[in-house]
Amino acid sequence: GENVEQHPSTLSVQEGDSAVIKCTYSDSASNYFPWYKQELGKRPQLIIDIRSNVGEKKDQRIAVTLNKTAKHFSLHITETQPEDSAVYFCAVKYIFGTGTRLKVLA
């Protein structure tokens, strides 16, 4: 079955800096790669996704890159703000990564 690993488990950045979270997977047949954001006490929400026919997708300050050969995809957040503080999850098929707690320090 699919195996999903997410790193780092925690990440602290200064406000305005960039943050990168990486997710690796095992099944080369996978072709849909979403990222979810979960703020404290709230439900996870889809923030960006990418399909295997593209290598990068951007939406304002967030972007996702995909390397199908190496079987990993990454979430990039630029110009981080305090409201970006949350737990971020990647997912492949029905399997979620264990999450990354991002803290943006003012």
Added chain:
Amino acid sequence: DVKVTQSSRYLVKRTGEKVFLECVQDMDHENMFWYRQDPGLGLRLIYFSYDVKMKEKGDIPEGYSVSREKKERFSLILESASTNQTSMYLCASSPGLSPNYGYTFGSGTRLTVV
């Protein structure tokens, strides 16, 4: 907006009780899922369903069962609640017939078994 509604936000049950967690979605999604979320373990799939009366085991189905009698409703049943089932339970739905679409999650049910 798609809405996924879980019937209870907080539940406290006694060991051995039969517990029902209900989830309803209003956008005609084919797929519905039950996950449990525990600190450090992320979201783990309990069961999912891709059609009415269909169900598939996820990674941790032991001690749980599910029911999907109508397309919009997916119920999680704890046959005999145990303390190790204390957790946050999240229901989700997605369109389509394959895992190629994002999920919409419910607000979660925090279950405590005493």
